[in-house]
Amino acid sequence: MTKTSAKDFYHLFSQETKDRKVSPLKTFIKYFGDPNMVFLGGGLPLSDYFPWDNIKVDIPVPPFTKGIGQPINKNATEITTLDLYKEKKVADGDIPLARSLQYGHSQGQPELLKFIREHTEIIHTMQYDDWELLVTAGNTSAWESTLRIFCNRGDTILAEAHSFSSSLSAAQAQGIITFPVPIDDKGIIPEKLAAIMDNWNPETPKPKLLYTIPTGQNPTGSSLDAERKSQVYKIAQKHDFLIVEDEPYYFLQMEDYVKDPSLRKEVKLSHDEFLASLDQTFLSIDTDGRVIRMDSFSKVLAPGSRLGWITCSNQIMKAYLALYEMSMQAAAGFTQSIVSATLSKWGQHGYLDWLLGLRHEYTLKRDNAIDACYKYIPQTDAFHINPPVAGMFFTITFDGAKHPEFTTKFKSDPLLLESYLYEKAVESGVIIAPGSWFITDGETIPPQPKESKESNNPNSVFFRGTFAAVAADKLNESLKRFGQVLHDEFKV
Amino acid sequence: MTKTSAKDFYHLFSQETKDRKVSPLKTFIKYFGDPNMVFLGGGLPLSDYFPWDNIKVDIPVPPFTKGIGQPINKNATEITTLDLYKEKKVADGDIPLARSLQYGHSQGQPELLKFIREHTEIIHTMQYDDWELLVTAGNTSAWESTLRIFCNRGDTILAEAHSFSSSLSAAQAQGIITFPVPIDDKGIIPEKLAAIMDNWNPETPKPKLLYTIPTGQNPTGSSLDAERKSQVYKIAQKHDFLIVEDEPYYFLQMEDYVKDPSLRKEVKLSHDEFLASLDQTFLSIDTDGRVIRMDSFSKVLAPGSRLGWITCSNQIMKAYLALYEMSMQAAAGFTQSIVSATLSKWGQHGYLDWLLGLRHEYTLKRDNAIDACYKYIPQTDAFHINPPVAGMFFTITFDGAKHPEFTTKFKSDPLLLESYLYEKAVESGVIIAPGSWFITDGETIPPQPKESKESNNPNSVFFRGTFAAVAADKLNESLKRFGQVLHDEFKV
Numbered sequence: 001m002t003k004t005s006a007k008d009f010y011h012l013f014s015q016e017t018k019d020r021k022v023s024p025l026k027t028f029i030k031y032f033g034d035p036n037m038v039f040l041g042g043g044l045p046l047s048d049y050f051p052w053d054n055i056k057v058d059i060p061v062p063p064f065t066k067g068i069g070q071p072i073n074k075n076a077t078e079i080t081t082l083d084l085y086k087e088k089k090v091a092d093g094d095i096p097l098a099r100s101l102q103y104g105h106s107q108g109q110p111e112l113l114k115f116i117r118e119h120t121e122i123i124h125t126m127q128y129d130d131w132e133l134l135v136t137a138g139n140t141s142a143w144e145s146t147l148r149i150f151c152n153r154g155d156t157i158l159a160e161a162h163s164f165s166s167s168l169s170a171a172q173a174q175g176i177i178t179f180p181v182p183i184d185d186k187g188i189i190p191e192k193l194a195a196i197m198d199n200w201n202p203e204t205p206k207p208k209l210l211y212t213i214p215t216g217q218n219p220t221g222s223s224l225d226a227e228r229k230s231q232v233y234k235i236a237q238k239h240d241f242l243i244v245e246d247e248p249y250y251f252l253q254m255e256d257y258v259k260d261p262s263l264r265k266e267v268k269l270s271h272d273e274f275l276a277s278l279d280q281t282f283l284s285i286d287t288d289g290r291v292i293r294m295d296s297f298s299k300v301l302a303p304g305s306r307l308g309w310i311t312c313s314n315q316i317m318k319a320y321l322a323l324y325e326m327s328m329q330a331a332a333g334f335t336q337s338i339v340s341a342t343l344s345k346w347g348q349h350g351y352l353d354w355l356l357g358l359r360h361e362y363t364l365k366r367d368n369a370i371d372a373c374y375k376y377i378p379q380t381d382a383f384h385i386n387p388p389v390a391g392m393f394f395t396i397t398f399d400g401a402k403h404p405e406f407t408t409k410f411k412s413d414p415l416l417l418e419s420y421l422y423e424k425a426v427e428s429g430v431i432i433a434p435g436s437w438f439i440t441d442g443e444t445i446p447p448q449p450k451e452s453k454e455s456n457n458p459n460s461v462f463f464r465g466t467f468a469a470v471a472a473d474k475l476n477e478s479l480k481r482f483g484q485v486l487h488d489e490f491k492v
Numbered sequence: 493m494t495k496t497s498a499k500d501f502y503h504l505f506s507q508e509t510k511d512r513k514v515s516p517l518k519t520f521i522k523y524f525g526d527p528n529m530v531f532l533g534g535g536l537p538l539s540d541y542f543p544w545d546n547i548k549v550d551i552p553v554p555p556f557t558k559g560i561g562q563p564i565n566k567n568a569t570e571i572t573t574l575d576l577y578k579e580k581k582v583a584d585g586d587i588p589l590a591r592s593l594q595y596g597h598s599q600g601q602p603e604l605l606k607f608i609r610e611h612t613e614i615i616h617t618m619q620y621d622d623w624e625l626l627v628t629a630g631n632t633s634a635w636e637s638t639l640r641i642f643c644n645r646g647d648t649i650l651a652e653a654h655s656f657s658s659s660l661s662a663a664q665a666q667g668i669i670t671f672p673v674p675i676d677d678k679g680i681i682p683e684k685l686a687a688i689m690d691n692w693n694p695e696t697p698k699p700k701l702l703y704t705i706p707t708g709q710n711p712t713g714s715s716l717d718a719e720r721k722s723q724v725y726k727i728a729q730k731h732d733f734l735i736v737e738d739e740p741y742y743f744l745q746m747e748d749y750v751k752d753p754s755l756r757k758e759v760k761l762s763h764d765e766f767l768a769s770l771d772q773t774f775l776s777i778d779t780d781g782r783v784i785r786m787d788s789f790s791k792v793l794a795p796g797s798r799l800g801w802i803t804c805s806n807q808i809m810k811a812y813l814a815l816y817e818m819s820m821q822a823a824a825g826f827t828q829s830i831v832s833a834t835l836s837k838w839g840q841h842g843y844l845d846w847l848l849g850l851r852h853e854y855t856l857k858r859d860n861a862i863d864a865c866y867k868y869i870p871q872t873d874a875f876h877i878n879p880p881v882a883g884m885f886f887t888i889t890f891d892g893a894k895h896p897e898f899t900t901k902f903k904s905d906p907l908l909l910e911s912y913l914y915e916k917a918v919e920s921g922v923i924i925a926p927g928s929w930f931i932t933d934g935e936t937i938p939p940q941p942k943e944s945k946e947s948n949n950p951n952s953v954f955f956r957g958t959f960a961a962v963a964a965d966k967l968n969e970s971l972k973r974f975g976q977v978l979h980d981e982f983k984v
Contacts, residue, residue, distance in 0.1 A: 020665035023658045024929040031923055038970035040957035041923040043710065043791075043884045048561040049850065050794040051834060056548040069540040101796035137629070137820055144819040153645075166515045170818040173512035218535065299535075302542040304593030304825025326662040327636040328629055332824035333796025342543060358541065392535045431523055431533040437516040465532035478530035 006128045006289020006313030012208050012242060014152050017319045026325060032104070047086060047098035055084040055097070055334075059342050062350030068357035082341045093344020100333035106325045107317075108135025108309070112340040116309050118348055122275065124311075125284040132317035134324070135331050136308045139248050139296045143211070144170045145327075146244055146292060149319050150208050151176045158196075158210040158241070160188060162438040164218040167211060167246070172441065179207060180440035185386055187217060187224035190231035197239040209242040209292075215279055216249035216391015219438040219464035223253075223390045226280040233285055241290075245282045248296040248308075249391035251355045253278060254363040257370055257387035264367070267360075271352050274359070279390075289313035297339060299392070299468075300358060307335050362392075362468070365475075369394055369467035372476045376483030378492040392468035395435070396482075401459040404491055418461045424485045425463075430478040435462035498620045498781025498805030504700050504734060506644050509811045518817065524596070539578060539590035547576040547589070547826075551834050554842030560849035574833045585836020592825035598817045599809075600627025600801070604832040608801050610840055614767065616803075617776040624809035626802045626816070627823050630795070631740050631788045634802055635703070636662045637819075638736055638784060641811050642700050643668045650688075650702040650733070652680060654930040656710040659703060659738070664933065671699060672932035677878055679709060679716035682723035689731040701734040701784075707771055708741035708883015711930040711956035715745075715882045718772040725777055733782075737774045740788040740800075741883035743847045745770060746855040749862055749879035756859070759852075763844050766851070771882075781805030789831060791884070791960075792850060797827050854884075854960070857967075861886055861959035864968045868975025870984040884960035887927070888974075893951040896983055910953045916977045917955075922970040927954035 010018075031037045060068065060077045083090050086098045095109045107113065116133050120126070136142040151157065153175035159168060161180035171178050182192040193210075200206055210232070214224040224232070236243050258264045269277065282291045289312070296308035310320060324330070343351055370387045373396060377383055382402040386395050400406055400414035410417040418434045425432055463482075467475060486492075502510075523529045552560065552569045575582050578590045587601045599605065608625050612618070628634040643649065645667035651660060653672035663670050674684040685702075692698055702724070706716040716724070728735050750756045761769065774783045781804070788800035802812060816822070835843055858880065865877045865888060874894040880886050892898055892906035902909040910926045917924055955974075959967060978984075 015667065016665050019667065021661050023661055025657060025925065028923055031918075036921045037918075037923060038921060038966050038973070039923045039961050040967070040970050040974070041925045042961060043958050044961040045791055045795065045884075046561065046960065046963070047794075049853065051551050051560070051846070052549055052794070052830065054548075054550045055830075056546075057544055058546045059543050068543070069538065097796075099796075101794035103790075103795045137824070140818060141820050165517060166818045169513050169515055173508050173815075173818070175507065175511065298595075299537055302539075302544070302593035302825065303537065303595045304589075304591075304822070304828075306821065306824040326632060326658045326665070328633050328820065329798065330796070332629070332798040332827045333794065334826035334830055335824045336796075338544065338547075338826055354543070361541065392537075426523075426529075429528045429530060431520055431529060431531045433517065433533045466535050468538065469531050469534060469536040471538070474530050475532070478532050481530070482532070 004128045004287060006130050006315065009242065009290065009313070009316060012150055013319060014148065014150050017149050017323070020322050022322055023325065029104070042103070044103050047102060050086065050097065050101050052097060052101070053086045055337075057082040057084070057338055057341070059345065062346050062353040064353050064357045067361070068354060069361050080345065082338070082345060084337050084341055091341070091344055093340050095337045095340050097333070097337060100337040102333075103329065106330045107321055108133065108331065109336045109340060111344065112336050115340065115343045119351065120311060122348060123278065124281055127285070127287045128289050128313070130314040131289070131311060132314045134310045134317050134320050135336070136294070136310055137306045137328055137331050138298055138303070138308045139246055139294045140166060141328070142294045142308060142310055143167050143244070143246060145320060145323055146209075147171055147174050147176060148323060149316075150242070155205065156207045158193070158207045159440045160212060160217060161440050162219055162435065163211065163440050164213060164246075165438050168440055177442060178440050179442045181210070183220065183222065185220070185222055186228065187214065187222045188212060188228060188232055190228050190235065193232060194235050197235055200239070206239055207241050209244050210236065211244050211246065213246045213249070214282065215247055216252055216388060216393065218249075218391070219393055219395065219433065219435065221386060221388030221391055221393040221395055223279060223388075229280065229282055230285060233282065236290055237288065242292060243282050243290060244292045244294065246294045247281070248299045250278070250281075250295065251300050251358060252362050252392060253390040254359060254366050254388075256389060257367060259374070261371070269356060271349065274352060274356055283311055289316070292316060300355065301339065305335050305339060307331050307339055365467045365472070366394070368472045369465070369475055369479070372479040376479045378483070378486050378490060380492055382490070383486070392466045393464050394467060395462045395464055397460060397462040398486070399457055399459055400461045402490060406459070412459075414459045414461045421461075421463075421485065421489065424489065425482050428481040428485055430481045432482055433464040435464060438464070496620045496779060498622050498807065501734065501782065501805070501808060504642055505811060506640065506642050509641050509815070512814050514814055515817065521596070534595070536595050539594060542578065542589065542593050544589060544593070545578045547829075549574040549576070549830055549833070551837065554838050554845040556845055556849045559853070560846060561853050572837065574830070574837060576829050576833055583833065583836055585832050587829045587832050589825070589829060592829040594825075595821065598822045599813055600625065600823065601828045601832060603836065604828050607832065607835045611843065612803060614840060615770065616773055619777070619779045620781050620805070622806040623781070623803060624806045626804075626809050626812050627828070628786070628800045628802055629798045629820055629823050630790055630800045631738055631786045632658060633798075633820070634786045634800060635659050635736070635738060637812060637815055638701075639663055639666050639668060640815060641808075642734070647697065648699045650685070650699045651932045652704060652709060653932050654711055654927060655703065655932050656705065656738075657930050660932055669934060670932050671934045673702070675712065675714065677712070677714055678720065679706065679714045680704060680720060680724055682720050682727065685724060686727050689727055692731070698731055699733050701736050702728065703736050703738065705738045705741070706774065707739055708744055708880060708885065710741075710883070711885055711925065711927065712887055713878060713880030713883050713885040715771060715880075721772065721774055722777060725774065728782060729780065734784060735774050735782060736784045736786065738786045739773070740791050742770075742773075742787065743792050743850060744854050744884060745882040746851060746858050746880075748881060749859065751866070753863070761848060763841065766844060766848055775803055781808070784808060792847065793831065797831060799823050799827050799831055857959045857964070858886070860964045861957070861967055861971070864971040868971045870975070870978050870982060872984055874982070875978070884958045885956050886959060887954045887956050889952060889954040890978070891949055891951055892953045894982060898951070904951075906951045906953045913953075913955075913977065913981065916981065917974050920973040920977055922973045924974055925956040927956060930956070
C-alpha cells in the first residue's frame with residue numbers, strides 16, 4: 001500500500017489555536033541532554049528534593065489464567081512487583097521518577113509513547129506516514145481540548161442524536177452549536193448524515209467536526225460497522241469535516257449475546273482471532289489525516305489513572321501540544337511511571353491477554369444483565385431490550401403511550417412519564433439514567449428512518465443502564481426493582 | 493474578629509461559565525454511599541479490574557535532621573515505607589486506590605482536602621467563612637482555567653509588566669488583552685496601579701482581574717510586601733477586580749542575603765518563627781472573597797506530581813468545579829493517594845519541617861548563586877545584581893548603552909544586544925533567559941518611577957537565571973561562562 005502524508009487542516013483551526021504562540025522558554029528544550037550546556041534558564045527544582053525514591057507496585061502477570069477480576073491476592077493470582085526508582089531503570093519501559101516527576105515531555109514520556117505506538121500498529125492500519133501520539137489526561141479532557149483547538153464561538157459540530165451529555169455540555173458552554181445526526185440501533189445513519197450535509201444552509205458555516213463514539217456508544221450501546229464507517233468517512237471528505245472518534249469502550253467488545261444459556265459456549269480467542277474480531281476503526285481507513293482518535297486507559301486499567309492518548313496527524317498533534325504546554329503541561333508523573341512499567345512488564349502480548357480477560361469479564365456481565373432484563377422487564381411488544389456487543393451500557397426502550405395514564409396524568413408527554421419513572425426507580429432503590437439526559441440539542445432533525453422503530457415513535461422512552469459498575473447479584477436485584485416499577489406502572 | 497461571607501462576583505464570570513450546565517449525570521452523586529441504592533447509572537468500571545493493589549513508597553521522615561536533599565538513601569536518612577492498598581486504610585490520610593483510581597471527587601479526595609484545609613488555617617488568616625479548596629493539576633492548568641472562568645475574548649487583565657511568559661501567552665491565545673502594571677525591585681508599584689485604574693478609559697471595560705506572582709516573582713525574583721499588598725487590595729476593591737495570586741514559590745522564602753560569608757550564620761527557625769517570617773498573603777487580607785490563590789506542590793514536592801490547589805470563595809470554587817467536571821475531571825489518583833499519604837504521615841508539623849528544610853537548601857543555593865554573580869559578573873556601575881529573598885530566580889541587569897558597539901553594531905537597540913548576548917551565552921555553554929521573553933504586551937505604560945533605576949533606563953537589559961535547577965559546581969561554572977561573555981563584550 002502506498003502511504004501518504006496527512007492533508008493540511010490549518011483552515012479548520014480555531015482562532016485561539018492560530019493565535020497561540022509557543023513560549024520562548026520552550027526553545028530551551030532543544031538543548032536538553034547536552035552535557036556541555038548548563039541551564040540557568042528554567043525554574044526546575046532538583047530531583048534531589050523529590051521526597052520519593054523507591055516505589056514498589058504489585059501487579060498480576062500474564063497470561064492471567066485465573067482471570068483478571070479480583071482484589072489482587074498473592075495466593076490466588078500470580079503477581080510480580082514493579083520496582084520504580086528515582087534514577088535507575090530496572091526494565092526498558094521504566095520511566096525514572098526523577099524524569100516523570102520533573103517538568104518536560106508534554107507529549108508524553110518516551111517509554112510510554114513507544115509502547116502505545118507499537119500497540120497502535122497492532123490494532124490499526126495507519127494509512128499515512130506522519131501520524132503522531134500525544135498522551136492525554138483521559139478522553140473528557142482530550143475532547144474539551146479538541147473543542148478549543150478547532151472551534152470558535154458560534155461554530156457547529158455534528159454529534160450522534162443521543163450522545164454523552166458531558167461531551168455535549170462542554171461544547172455548549174463554549175458557545176458551540178451541536179447538530180444532531182440521526183442514529184438507529186447500529187449507530188449513525190450515513191444516508192441521513194449525507195442528507196444533512198448535502199442540504200446544509202449555504203449561509204451557515206459548515207460543521208468543522210463530527211463527534212462520535214463508534215463502539216459501545218454512550219448512551220445507546222450501539223456499534224458502528226465498517227460499511228457505515230466507510231460511508232461516513234466519504235461524507236467527511238466531501239464536506240471537509242474532521243471525525244473525532246472517542247473510543248473509551250473500544251476494547252470492551254464482547255461475544256454476541258446468546259439468549260439461551262445452554263447454547264452459550266466459553267470462547268477462548270487466540271490473539272489473532274481477537275485482533276480479527278475487533279471493529280475496523282475510523283483511524284484505519286483515514287487516508288487524509290482527518291480522524292482524531294481518542295483512546296483512554298480509564299475503562300481498561302482505571303479511570304483515576306487520568307491517562308489516555310490521541311492519535312492524529314503531526315500538524316494537529318502540534319496544536320494540542322501547544323495547548324497542553326500552557327495548560328495541563330503533561331499527564332501526572334506517577335501515573336506515567338506506573339502505567340508504563342506495568343504495560344512494559346506485560347509486553348504487547350501480555351496486554352492483549354489483559355484485554356482478552358476484560359472481554360471475557362464484560363461478556364459475562366453483559367449476559368447477566370441482559371438475562372435479568374429478559375427476566376424482569378415486561379415482555380410485551382411495548383418493551384424492547386437491545387443487547388449490546390460493546391461497551392458498558394444497555395438500553396430499555398418502551399412505548400410511553402402504552403402507560404394507562406399516558407394521556408391523562410402525563411398529558412401525552414413522554415418526558416413527563418420518563419421523569420416520573422426515574423423518580424419511582426430511585427424510590428425503589430435503583431439509579432438508572434433517563435434517555436432524555438443524552439439528547440443532543442440543536443436544529444430540528446428530519447424524521448427518523450424505518451430502521452429505528454423506537455425513535456420513529458414520538459412517544460418512545462428509554463433508560464440507559466450499565467452492567468459495568470455493579471456486581472452480578474446487585475445488578476439482578478436492581479433490574480428486579482426497576483422491572484417491578486415498570487410492571488406496576490404499565491399494569492402488565 | 494467578625495467573619496463575613498464572601499461577596500457575589502457572578503458579574504465577573506465569563507459567558508462560558510454563565511452558560512455551563514452541570515451534567516444531569518452529576519445528580520447521581522447525592523446517592524453515593526447510600527447502601528440501599530444500586531447504581532445502574534454511571535459508566536464506572538469495577539475496581540476489581542484495576543490491576544494495582546499494594547503500592548509501597550519510601551519516604552524520608554521528619555524532622556529531616558540530615559537535610560532533605562539527597563537521593564533517599566536508607567543508610568543516610570531515616571525513611572519509612574507507605575503502604576497503599578485498594579481497599580484498606582493503614583492511616584487516616586490514606587486514600588484507598590479503589591477510590592482514588594475511580595471516577596468522582598472532582599474537588600479532590602477528602603483526605604487530601606482535609607490536610608490542605610488544616611495547612612491553610614496555619615498559614616493564612618481567612619477573613620470570611622465560605623472559603624473552599626479545589627485540588628488542581630498544578631498552577632499552569634489552574635491559571636488557564638481561571639481565564640476560561642472569568643474572561644471573554646476582548647476582556648482585559650492586569651499583570652506585572654514582566655511576568656511568566658506562559659501565563660501571558662495563555663491569555664493572549666484566548667484573545668484576552670494583557671495590560672502591564674509597572675513594577676520595581678519590590679514588585680507592583682501601587683501608585684502606578686492606582687493611576688492606571690483611576691484614569692481607565694471609561695469606554696473600555698475595566699480589567700476583571702490582576703494576575704500576580706507576589707513571592708519570588710517570575711522573572712524578577714521580587715516579593716511584594718504587606719504594605720503594598722494592602723494598597724493593591726484597596727485598589728482592587730475600588731475598581732472591582734479580582735486578584736489572582738499565583739504562589740508556586742511561596743515556601744521558597746529565604747534568609748536575607750549577607751554578602752560577607754564570614755558574617756553568615758546558620759539560622760535554625762522554630763515553627764513559630766518560621767510562620768512569623770512568611771510574607772502576609774493576599775488571602776489573609778481578603779475580606780471580600782476577591783482573591784483567588786493558586787498553590788502548587790510543584791516546587792515543594794515535585795513538578796510531575798501535577799498537583800496543586802485553589803483557595804477561593806464557595807461561589808467561585810463551584811465555577812471551577814463545573815469546568816473541571818467536564819475537562820480534567822480530577823487530579824490523577826496515584827498522585828492524590830501518594831501525596832496525601834506522604835503528607836498525612838508527616839503531619840502538619842512534619843510538613844513544616846520539610847518546608848524549613850527547603851528554606852535552608854534554597855538559602856544555600858541562592859547564596860552560592862549570588863556569591864558567584866559578585867565574583868564573575870563585571871562589578872561596575874553598569875551592572876546590577878538583585879539578591880532575591882524568595883523563589884528560584886535572580887536577575888542580572890545592565891545598561892546596554894555601556895556596550896562599546898551599542899550605537900553601531902546594535903543600532904542603539906537594547907533588544908538586538910540582548911538577543912546577541914543570549915546567543916553568545918549559548919555558544920559558551922550556558923542557557924539564561926533574556927528579560928524580553930517576559931514582557932507583558934499591551935498598552936504603552938507610563939514612564940517608570942525613580943524607585944526602579946534599571947527600568948527607568950530605556951537601554952536597560954536583564955537576564956533571568958535560576959539557582960534551583962543545577963548543583964552548586966555547575967552553577968558556578970555557568971556564571972563564570974556568562975560573566976566571561978559580559979567581560980569580553982563590554983570590555984571591562
